[in-house]
Amino acid sequence: MLKIKCPWCGERDQSEFSYGGEAHIVRPAEPDELGDEQWGDYLFFRTNTKGLHREQWVHSGGCRRWFNAVRDTVSYRFHGVYRHGEEGPGKDEPGSPS
Amino acid sequence: MTGTVEKRAVLAAFDDEEQLVDEHAGVALIEHPFQGYLNLRLDPANDVLGGAVANVLGVALPAVPNRTAQGDGVVVYWLGPDEWLLRTPSEDDMTVFGALSGALGDHWHALTDISGGMTHIAVGGEAAAAVLAQGVTIDLHPKVFPAGHCAQTVMARSNVLIAPTGDAGNAFDVFVRRSFADHVLTFLRDAAHDVGYRFSRKAL
Amino acid sequence: MKYSLAKLVAQTLGGHRGWTRAWRDPEPKPHYDVVIIGGGGHGLATAFYLARVHGVRNVAVLEKGYIGGGNAGRNTTIVRSNYLLEGNEPFYEFSLKLWEGLERELNFNVMMSQRGVINLFHSDAQRDAFVRRGNAMLMHGADAVLLDREQLRAMVPGIDFDNARFPVRGALMQPRGGTARHDAVVWGYARGADARGVDIIQNCEVTGIRVEDGAVTGVDTGRGFIGAGKVGMAVAGHSSRVAAMAGLRLPVESHLLQAFVTEGLKPLVDRVVTFGAGHFYISQSDKGGLVLGGDLDGYNSYAQRGNLPMVEHVMECGMAMMPMLGRLRILRHWGGVMDMSMDGSPIIDKTPVRNLFLNTGWCYGGFKATPASGWCFAHTIARGEPHALNAAYRLDRFLSGRVIDERGGGPRPNVH
Numbered sequence A: 001m002l003k004i005k006c007p008w009c010g011e012r013d014q015s016e017f018s019y020g021g022e023a024h025i026v027r028p029a030e031p032d033e034l035g036d037e038q039w040g041d042y043l044f045f046r047t048n049t050k051g052l053h054r055e056q057w058v059h060s061g062g063c064r065r066w067f068n069a070v071r072d073t074v075s076y077r078f079h080g081v082y083r084h085g086e087e088g089p090g091k092d093e094p095g096s097p098s
Numbered sequence B: 001m002t003g004t005v006e007k008r009a010v011l012a013a014f015d016d017e018e019q020l021v022d023e024h025a026g027v028a029l030i031e032h033p034f035q036g037y038l039n040l041r042l043d044p045a046n047d048v049l050g051g052a053v054a055n056v057l058g059v060a061l062p063a064v065p066n067r068t069a070q071g072d073g074v075v076v077y078w079l080g081p082d083e084w085l086l087r088t089p090s091e092d093d094m095t096v097f098g099a100l101s102g103a104l105g106d107h108w109h110a111l112t113d114i115s116g117g118m119t120h121i122a123v124g125g126e127a128a129a130a131v132l133a134q135g136v137t138i139d140l141h142p143k144v145f146p147a148g149h150c151a152q153t154v155m156a157r158s159n160v161l162i163a164p165t166g167d168a169g170n171a172f173d174v175f176v177r178r179s180f181a182d183h184v185l186t187f188l189r190d191a192a193h194d195v196g197y198r199f200s201r202k203a204l
Numbered sequence C: 001m002k003y004s005l006a007k008l009v010a011q012t013l014g015g016h017r018g019w020t021r022a023w024r025d026p027e028p029k030p031h032y033d034v035v036i037i038g039g040g041g042h043g044l045a046t047a048f049y050l051a052r053v054h055g056v057r058n059v060a061v062l063e064k065g066y067i068g069g070g071n072a073g074r075n076t077t078i079v080r081s082n083y084l085l086e087g088n089e090p091f092y093e094f095s096l097k098l099w100e101g102l103e104r105e106l107n108f109n110v111m112m113s114q115r116g117v118i119n120l121f122h123s124d125a126q127r128d129a130f131v132r133r134g135n136a137m138l139m140h141g142a143d144a145v146l147l148d149r150e151q152l153r154a155m156v157p158g159i160d161f162d163n164a165r166f167p168v169r170g171a172l173m174q175p176r177g178g179t180a181r182h183d184a185v186v187w188g189y190a191r192g193a194d195a196r197g198v199d200i201i202q203n204c205e206v207t208g209i210r211v212e213d214g215a216v217t218g219v220d221t222g223r224g225f226i227g228a229g230k231v232g233m234a235v236a237g238h239s240s241r242v243a244a245m246a247g248l249r250l251p252v253e254s255h256l257l258q259a260f261v262t263e264g265l266k267p268l269v270d271r272v273v274t275f276g277a278g279h280f281y282i283s284q285s286d287k288g289g290l291v292l293g294g295d296l297d298g299y300n301s302y303a304q305r306g307n308l309p310m311v312e313h314v315m316e317c318g319m320a321m322m323p324m325l326g327r328l329r330i331l332r333h334w335g336g337v338m339d340m341s342m343d344g345s346p347i348i349d350k351t352p353v354r355n356l357f358l359n360t361g362w363c364y365g366g367f368k369a370t371p372a373s374g375w376c377f378a379h380t381i382a383r384g385e386p387h388a389l390n391a392a393y394r395l396d397r398f399l400s401g402r403v404i405d406e407r408g409g410g411p412r413p414n415v416h
Helices: A036-044 B047-057 B095-104 B128-132 B178-191 C005-013 C041-054 C089-100 C102-106 C124-139 C149-155 C182-195 C236-244 C308-321 C323-327 C370-383
Strands: A003-006 A010-013 A018-022 A052-058 A066-072 A078-082 B027-031 B036-042 B068-070 B075-080 B083-088 B109-113 B118-124 B151-155 B158-164 B171-177 B197-201 C031-037 C059-062 C117-121 C145-148 C170-174 C199-201 C206-212 C215-221 C224-233 C252-264 C272-275 C280-284 C289-300 C330-341 C347-350 C356-360
Touching (some): A003 A078, A018 C289, A052 C289, B036 B047, B036 B095, B047 B095, B095 B109, B118 B128, B118 B178, B158 B178, B171 B178, C041 C059, C041 C182, C041 C356, C089 C102, C089 C124, C089 C370, C102 C182, C117 C124, C117 C149, C145 C149, C149 C170, C182 C199, C224 C236, C224 C370, C236 C252, C252 C308, C272 C308, C347 C370, C356 C370
Parallel strands (some): C031 C059, C031 C224, C117 C272
Antiparallel strands (some): A003 A010, A066 A078, B027 B118, B036 B083, B036 B109, B075 B083, B118 B171, B158 B171, C145 C170, C206 C215, C215 C224, C272 C280, C280 C289, C347 C356
């Protein structure tokens, strides 16, 4: 059982949360300007990191807010959570947004 | 065409069902029907709005997550960083709604009457925490969950809002959406099977 | 050594002391015509068909652990071809036909059991969807039968037909579907490939892919550099990592899928049954244990172990379908890392790197595809172009919009 620390509600059980995939994928501001390659990359291609992964969660069974987390996809250990717009822990660690 | 339609409580279907009561009945399950519920969303950084709301409610909106505040005839529950639930005694009394609408004016906000969509089950008795704990994963002990706190969580797969109503760990308010209410009550009765329960409704 | 009844009798009389290794344990050569990364079912099948169909025998299969120790040993062994879409059904039906002849072709007992795969439906809308799917299967030469409640009750009496929320109205059945022994498939292909000259090299992890002038030249491994004319990747859950060694990004996320085996029982479920109201499926192994599974854990994972909320969810689905399961004990439980593609369908294709080929995105449907996947991947590697059967499984379909989304879930790999 994962224990996930919601930035607002604190530590709760995994069953209160839903997963939102890789974080920091920014929707292109001008989709009409993009070629197939860039649009396809935005929509379908992922880093699929083994190790520290920056990802989105939503506290769907609680305050219903989205936030980001840094989690190890092998050990499942959470290395920190941060709100959207915040920089997050370990800027220099692997998996940090470029 | 005229005529009256009698209001029916969300959990009325359970009224005639057999109660499981023994001399040590561990929990009382009491539905408090027909209360007013307002959902309020606004920008907490806007001090003007905060002040206006506090004037109407007689208490400031709780800024700390998962806290409640008692105002004049209204209880406020924190739902999110920009979202609160306001509970008033009667769904027919639109006083608070009107006063808030006036105070908030054209500022960015959302005030929604969700009274018909909710009901309230008070769970009380020495086994109250033990019964609830069968369905939730949060810690209900009064040391970490005293009066003045609240928590949205998942109970028996349903989203609920739970708030203790004392510091003895034996009384909780459970708020649930009406379409999940019969499932939640059925779950609570099931969870209380070993300790005994009585289901009733608070008279208007 | 060719296996036969006569051989078995002779060995029995000789105290079983005359059996020889089923495949060699060779040292890697400095160079191969083709190197396959990944010694699971797909990789070994690819090597087998490269040698048997295309005459390419100077082939190595590199496995970081032992063969069949990854997802080939972590699946629930179901074989079927009950797909709807044009890009999928011909491929999976071809695969099922290969399964039907596999034991003869490999001279190996893979315990193929065509016991029938039954998909329950619970509503009129679901029945309509299954009728459509059944018709699509029939049009592609597969078999499909619509069962009403009474026919179904005679086949699988333990189902809760009158569940208040999910009453069972009937089922779509593919009689030729069933199960096979997962290890035996791996061993059979390994033995067949080895006999045709393929080197199966275990404990040999690939640590890098060398690319010069846009073409692959070989792989770095824990046992040194191995040169290769062509390289094929068939590494299931780790596709993104291996592809990244050649500078590629994939439309894939790795997710965790759990599976369970109960204590052994007398024959109870002699078909494969899937629940239409939740993600749950069940069959019974020859040892008597019920084999069951359900949904993904839901978040990116390379952990090969599952978490408890999904254990609870799978058991709830199981008991909703067959309440009697509540009395059983789960004996074993494991997790495998799935390479979930963004449309739920696989990729068997060339890559932008010359002579580097990709086989990935099997989601949780890779086992049944093993023969056709190997056959098509071998064709693609040998000819440098996909076969018509895997022509739709292109890598660039995610750029051109020609996705094959059976479930209609969109680019969310954790819902396929």
